[in-house]
Amino acid sequence: MPAGKSAKxxxxxxxxxxxxxxxxxxxxYDGEYEEKGPGHIVRSGRGMHTSATGNVYSGEWQxxxxxxxxxxxxxxxxxxxxxxxxxxxxxxxxxxxxxxSKYTGPFTHNRLAGRGIFTDTSGxxxxxxxxxxxxxxxxxMLK
Numbered sequence: 001m002p003a004g005k006s007a008k009x010x011x012x013x014x015x016x017x018x019x020x021x022x023x024x025x026x027x028x029y030d031g032e033y034e035e036k037g038p039g040h041i042v043r044s045g046r047g048m049h050t051s052a053t054g055n056v057y058s059g060e061w062q063x064x065x066x067x068x069x070x071x072x073x074x075x076x077x078x079x080x081x082x083x084x085x086x087x088x089x090x091x092x093x094x095x096x097x098x099x100x101s102k103y104t105g106p107f108t109h110n111r112l113a114g115r116g117i118f119t120d121t122s123g124x125x126x127x128x129x130x131x132x133x134x135x136x137x138x139x140x141m142l143k
Contacts, residue, residue: 016045026052031061059084082107105130117141 021029021041031047043049043061050056059070066072071081082093089095089107096102105116112130118138119125128138 033061103130 016032016034018032019030021033023029028050029041029043029047031043031049032045033041033047034044036042042064044063045061046059047061048056048058054075056073057066057070058073059066060068062068066084066087068084069082070084071079072084073079077098079096080089080093081096082089083091085091089110091107092105093107094102094104095107095112099121101121102119103112103116104119105112106114108114111132112135113132114130115127116130117125117127118130118135125141126135126138127141128135
């Protein structure tokens with residue numbers, strides 16, 4: 001089969017390219033993308049997006065959306081690393097606050113959601129059921 005053709009009805013499969021694109025608002029993308037037409041790219045594959053406001057996302061893209069494994073660094077110093085679905089923290093991940101405390105566990109639609117571990121600024125680990133900003137039956141884990 002000729003390069004660039006798919007097995008179905010001779011349609012062209014988009015070529016994945018690598019490069020840098022600076023958006024009109026000052027955002028910058030470095031990574032893999034597909035070209036959909038002159039001046040029209042769709043981020044797809046692995047890449048890093050730095051927003052003009054200072055957020056940095058490094059990870060997987062699908063159809064121009066954060067999707068897959070990735071890391072988001074916020075200007076405040078907070079960092080999320082883990083599963084991202086449709087641009088949201090969704091699945092397993094770790095969120096670290098600027099003070100050094102962190103939560104590791106499941107997320108649903110950018111919210112803590114399920115059995116997870118919170119590590120406080122003293123290094124003590126607490127386990128419990130997290131729902132948004134609350135935690136039921138939080139217990140200190142003994143070492």
